[in-house]
Amino acid sequence: MMEMSGAELIVRLLERQGIRTIAGIPGGAILPLYDALAASTEIRHVLARHEQGAGFIAQGMARVSGRPEVCFASSGPGATNLVTAIADARLDSIPLIAITGQVPLSMIGTDAFQEVDIYGMTVPVTKHNFLVRSAHELLDVIPEAFRIAMSGRPGPVLVDVPKDVQNQRVRFEAWPQPVVAEPNRPLDLKAIEEAAQMINDAEQPVLYLGGGVVHSGASALAVTLAEQAGLPTTTTLMALGTMPSDHPLSIGMLGMHAARYTNFVLEEADLLICVGARFDDRAIGRAAQFCPRARIIHIDIDPSEHNKIKAAHVAIQGDVGQVLEALLPRIKVRLRKRWLSHVDSLKARFPLQMPGLEDARSHYGLIQAVAACLDDDAIVTTDVGQHQMWVAQAYPFGRERQWLTSGGLGTMGFGLPAAIGAALAAPERTVVCFSGDGSIKMNIQELATLAEEGLKVKIVLMNNQSLGLVYQQQNLFYGKRVFASKYRGAPDFTKIAEGFGIQSLDLDQVQNPRAALAQALAAPGPCLIHASIDREQFVYPMVPPGAANTEMIGG
Amino acid sequence: MIEQVAEPLQQSGFAKVVLELDVNNHPGVMSHICNLFARRAFNMEGILCMPMADAGRSRIWLLVFEDQRLEQMILQLEKLVDVLSVRRHGAEHEVFERLERFFH
Ligand SMILES: Cc1ncc(C[n+]2csc(CCOP(=O)(O)OP(=O)(O)O)c2C)c(N)n1
Numbered sequence: 120m121m122e123m124s125g126a127e128l129i130v131r132l133l134e135r136q137g138i139r140t141i142a143g144i145p146g147g148a149i150l151p152l153y154d155a156l157a158a159s160t161e162i163r164h165v166l167a168r169h170e171q172g173a174g175f176i177a178q179g180m181a182r183v184s185g186r187p188e189v190c191f192a193s194s195g196p197g198a199t200n201l202v203t204a205i206a207d208a209r210l211d212s213i214p215l216i217a218i219t220g221q222v223p224l225s226m227i228g229t230d231a232f233q234e235v236d237i238y239g240m241t242v243p244v245t246k247h248n249f250l251v252r253s254a255h256e257l258l259d260v261i262p263e264a265f266r267i268a269m270s271g272r273p274g275p276v277l278v279d280v281p282k283d284v285q286n287q288r289v290r291f292e293a294w295p296q297p298v299v300a301e302p303n304r305p306l307d308l309k310a311i312e313e314a315a316q317m318i319n320d321a322e323q324p325v326l327y328l329g330g331g332v333v334h335s336g337a338s339a340l341a342v343t344l345a346e347q348a349g350l351p352t353t354t355t356l357m358a359l360g361t362m363p364s365d366h367p368l369s370i371g372m373l374g375m376h377a378a379r380y381t382n383f384v385l386e387e388a389d390l391l392i393c394v395g396a397r398f399d400d401r402a403i404g405r406a407a408q409f410c411p412r413a414r415i416i417h418i419d420i421d422p423s424e425h426n427k428i429k430a431a432h433v434a435i436q437g438d439v440g441q442v443l444e445a446l447l448p449r450i451k452v453r454l455r456k457r458w459l460s461h462v463d464s465l466k467a468r469f470p471l472q473m474p475g476l477e478d479a480r481s482h483y484g485l486i487q488a489v490a491a492c493l494d495d496d497a498i499v500t501t502d503v504g505q506h507q508m509w510v511a512q513a514y515p516f517g518r519e520r521q522w523l524t525s526g527g528l529g530t531m532g533f534g535l536p537a538a539i540g541a542a543l544a545a546p547e548r549t550v551v552c553f554s555g556d557g558s559i560k561m562n563i564q565e566l567a568t569l570a571e572e573g574l575k576v577k578i579v580l581m582n583n584q585s586l587g588l589v590y591q592q593q594n595l596f597y598g599k600r601v602f603a604s605k606y607r608g609a610p611d612f613t614k615i616a617e618g619f620g621i622q623s624l625d626l627d628q629v630q631n632p633r634a635a636l637a638q639a640l641a642a643p644g645p646c647l648i649h650a651s652i653d654r655e656q657f658v659y660p661m662v663p664p665g666a667a668n669t670e671m672i673g674g
Numbered sequence: 675m676i677e678q679v680a681e682p683l684q685q686s687g688f689a690k691v692v693l694e695l696d697v698n699n700h701p702g703v704m705s706h707i708c709n710l711f712a713r714r715a716f717n718m719e720g721i722l723c724m725p726m727a728d729a730g731r732s733r734i735w736l737l738v739f740e741d742q743r744l745e746q747m748i749l750q751l752e753k754l755v756d757v758l759s760v761r762r763h764g765a766e767h768e769v770f771e772r773l774e775r776f777f778h
Contacts, residue, residue, distance in 0.1 A: 238702060242709050247755040250702065267755055423749035665678070 120292060125254030126155035126285040129218065132261040134161040136297045138189050140543050142167050142176035146193025148233060149220025151285035153191075165543065165572065168564035170197050172536040174204020175562070178213050179540020182523045183498065185336065187214035187268040187276075188540070194220045195233030198279070199240070203530060206244040208275035210527025211357065212334060214268040215275040217241075223283040224252065238279050246274030251281070254289035262298045270301040272421040273334055303420070303438045306445055310435045314392075314416045315449035317433065318348050321390035323458050325410075326350040327373065330357030330526070331395015331419060337440035338519040341394060342366065344443055349455035350392065351462045353381055355402050357526045358395070360516035370462065371471065374402035375662045376508045379469035382668040384462050388413040395419060395439040398428035399527070404668035418442045472659065472674050473513055479632040482506070482581060482652050486513040488633055489551060489579055492640045495521060498541045498550045502534035502558030505587040508658040510553045532561030535578065539565060542574035549575050549640060556582040556606070566619040569645050576645045580612055583652040591657045595672065596664075605654075616647035626650040685717050688739040690765035693748070698756040699725050699732040706754050707734065716747055720770050731758070735769050 123131070129152060133141070142165045145153040156164055167173035170192040177190035192201045198219040208215040222231040238250040247267045249260045257280075264276040318324060326345050332338055338361040345352045345368045352362050353373040362369050370381045382404075385391070391413040396402070403409040406428050417424070417431035418439055425434035435442050475481030479488035486509055495517035501507040501524045516522050523541060525533035538552035559580055569576055583590075589604040613623035622639075624646060629635040632650075639646045660674030697703045704723065711718050720737030738744065751760050 239705060242702075242705055243713060248702070421753070423746065423753055427746055 120290055122288060122290045124151065124155065124285065125257055125280065125287045125289060126151040127158075128254060128257050128289055129261060129280070129285075130155045130159050130162065132257065132295070133189060134159060135294060136262070136265055137186075138162055140165060140180060141189045141191055142173040142540070143191025144168075144170050144173055144193065144197060145191070146195075146197045146220065146233070148194035148222055148282045149191060149197070149285070151282060152218070152220065152280070156191075165539075165568065167536070168567050169562060170200035171204050171532065172562050172565040172568065174201045174215070174217065175207070175533055175536035176540040176543065176565075176568070177215055178204060178208055179500065179523060179537035180544040181208075181213050181215055181540075182537065183520055183541045183544040185334070185520065187216050187265050187273075188544075189216045189218060192217070192219050193233070194222055194237070195235050198237040199235055202240065202244065203528075205241055205275045205277060207525055207528040207530045207533065209244050209246065211525065212273050212330060213275065214273040216264050216268055217275060217277045219277065219279050220285070221250070221279045221281040224281045225283070227281065237277065241277045244275070245277050248277040248279070250279045251284050254284050254287035255291070257284075257289070258291055258295055262295045266298040266301065271303075272331075303441060304436070306437050306442060307435060308445065310433050311442065311445050312449065314418075314433045314435060315446055317390055317414060317416060318392065319451045319453070323388050324348065324350050324390040324392060325370075325385055325388040325413070326352040327355075327391055327393045327396055328352060328358040328361050329355045329394065329396020331439045332358050332361045333395075333519045335395060335420075335439040336519070337395075337443055338362070340440055340443040340447065344447060344450065347447065347452055348450050349453040349459060351384055351459065353377075353385065355396050355399070355526070356511055356524060359511060360521045361519050363517045364515045365517075368459075370466070372511055374404065374668065376512060376658050376660065377668070378471035378512075379660055379671055379674060380462075380465040382662075382671065383465050383469060385410050386412075386669050387461075391415050393417045393419075393431075394443070397424045403428070404662050404666060404670075408667035408669070471512060479636065480626055480650060482509050482656050483513045485579070485581065485626070485650055485652075486510050486553070487515075488636055489640065490514050491633075492637045493549060493551070496548050497521070498523065498538075498545065498548050500524065500534045500538040500541060500550065500552045502552075502554040502561075503529045503531045503588075504555045504558060505583070505591060505656075505658050506553050506555045506581040508588075512658075531558040534558060535562050535569070535576075536565045538576045538578070539569055539572065539574060542576050543572070546574065549577065551640070552576060552578045554578055554580050555587060556580065556584060556612070557586045559612070563615070566616060566621055566647075570620040573644050575643060577640055578645075578647045580647060580649045581652045582612065582649060583654040583656070584609060585654050587654065588658070590654065594657070595661065612647060612649050621645050621647055623647045623649065683715075683741060685739040685741055688741045690719065691738055691740045691744065692763040692765060692767040692769060693736040693738060693751075694761040694763060695734040695736065695751065696726070696758040697732050697734055698758065699730055700756070703732070703756045706756060707751065710747070710750050710754070711738075714743065714747070716743060720773075722769065722773065737770050
């Protein structure tokens with residue numbers, strides 16, 4: 120018979136589940152859990168400076184490791200501060216376990232100090248959530264939280280634990296086994312057969328890869344499918360890297376900021392093979408006009424994605440990797456010379472324009488100059504805005520989980536804490552966070568966490584003195600009525616970094632930006648690299664929101 | 675801008691459907707289910723919930739309109755961890771009919 124407090128039980132269960140790092144911030148209602156955590160010899164706590172930072176640090180770890188990671192917050196404002204990071208994890212299908220302290224059970228519903236209904240609040244943004252009502256329940260709830268977060272389509276789970284439940288003594292006979300992801304349902308071989316037939320018979324097929332390929336670890340299988348069947352391959356924002364960008368079959372990212380040729384190729388497709396993607400509006404533009412000539416094969420682990428936006432002619436439910444494995448032996452080797460040479464000619468006529476590449480101080484030039492200093496071992500995170508799209512367009516990604524970005528929620532403030540999490544999960548890698556002067560301020564306090572941890576995170580701050588993407592939209596779609604998108608004040612970011620104890624480099628001030636970059640990126644520890652960017656540089660091409668993907672502006 | 679406000683979907687013209695859900699019996703289940711419907715402005719005409727003989731479970735009966743989003747609604751319901759099964763019946767199912775006398 121074992122006996123311990125609910126708090127100790129949580130910590131032991133997390134240890135047994137393999138958790139080694141937890142990000143969080145303590146407060147009254149979670150102090151019993153922190154007290155138990157302090158006694159752990161297995162788990163290290165990383166003290167964030169804002170709970171949203173803690174949530175994104177855990178996300179960064181999870182996006183790199185592919186397994187659930189944990190963050191802690193106290194009740195009330197601590198818990199509400201986590202909500203954005205949880206919602207972000209939901210939209211990008213990231214396995215995240217958020218554990219929050221709550222006021223004691225007897226005080227729930229009394230408007231007690233720092234009481235909020237975080238359970239009710241997170242119903243729509245979690246995959247599932249729990250309000251724990253006795254310490255004994257934890258024996259089921261904690262393993263169940265992990266099982267849910269990692270099974271099927273991954274997602275965030277919140278566990279709200281009242282303070283008295285944390286203190287309650289619990290006796291039990293045996294430890295629950297650490298959980299693994301649930302096995303998937305048997306595959307529908309008839310649908311797979313039918314899909315193979317359609318691929319073999321198609322004349323102008325296109326492969327469309329999404330984040331599900333990353334979650335399933337199926338990049339290599341997806342590339343094999345493309346090579347075997349001769350499929351030009353586009354990826355969503357989430358799936359960048361699943362097919363290396365220099366692969367001859369790669370036609371780059373699709374959608375709002377795709378190269379023109381990519382959207383034109385999709386327009387001509389007679390078969391679209393969608394693998395682990397969900398026809399997001401930023402990817403497909405106006406749904407009715409997306410791939411107007413194509414029949415659709417949709418492979419996804421989540422059956423509610425089938426026929427949600429576009430009707431599929433063949434829908435296959437299952438883990439992407441398992442489906443591809445079953446599909447591959449049924450796929451004929453095809454060279455598809457005619458179609459691929461047509462794709463090449465579209466590419467030659469309507470390529471991605473990247474002006475200023477030779478200038479390492481311009482937006483595209485800076486991104487590629489950074490890439491030139493690194494190899495595929497590096498991890499790249501971004502914030503949200505023009506800089507994010509420029510990196511998506513210009514950075515030569517070569518492997519899955521190399522690229523971490525807030526795709527579904529588009530959360531400014533994601534980049535820095537996610538980079539810290541990435542570096543915690545993979546301390547041997549260099550992590551580069553491309554950010555904007557708007558986004559960096561949304562979680563700038565995490566510079567203190569970064570300095571404390573001394574991780575090899577390099578922030579490349581593309582400073583255009585504005586909320587660039589908003590400025591761009593006002594210029595393009597709101598009659599140039601620029602409002603609330605230009606900054607009047609200009610903080611000195613290098614001084615801010617130094618104030619936090621982080622080295623900095625101002626590319627505006629150096630003679631040889633490439634040499635300075637190489638040196639800063641190779642040095643150990645963190646660094647903030649500041650570069651001024653021309654505010655009048657916009658992300659092109661651009662599909663206006665609500666328009667069809669072929670109605671691109673610019674580029 | 676090209677984005678336009680969609681016409682609100684008039685549900686009242688559609689046939690009715692009765693959904694029978696077996697769910698785990700705990701205080702949060704109803705909020706998970708009601709949230710799904712409310713968020714999508716998918717009207718629930720009737721709702722009835724009672725614990726089953728097996729105390730760990732409840733049965734929920736929903737009366738809804740069969741518009742084109744119903745398939746998606748059912749798939750979303752099936753994704754909820756606390757929803758164990760969803761069965762679909764025609765409007766002729768007697769559960770709500772028998773209750774009607776309490777509403778006159
Ligand atoms: C938390 C949050 N608030 C607001 C927005 C809306 N938004 C999208 S991009 C953007 C501007 C981003 O500015 P910056 O980080 O400087 O990047 P830039 O576009 O200039 O590269 C804003 C305000 C958002 N995505 N996230």
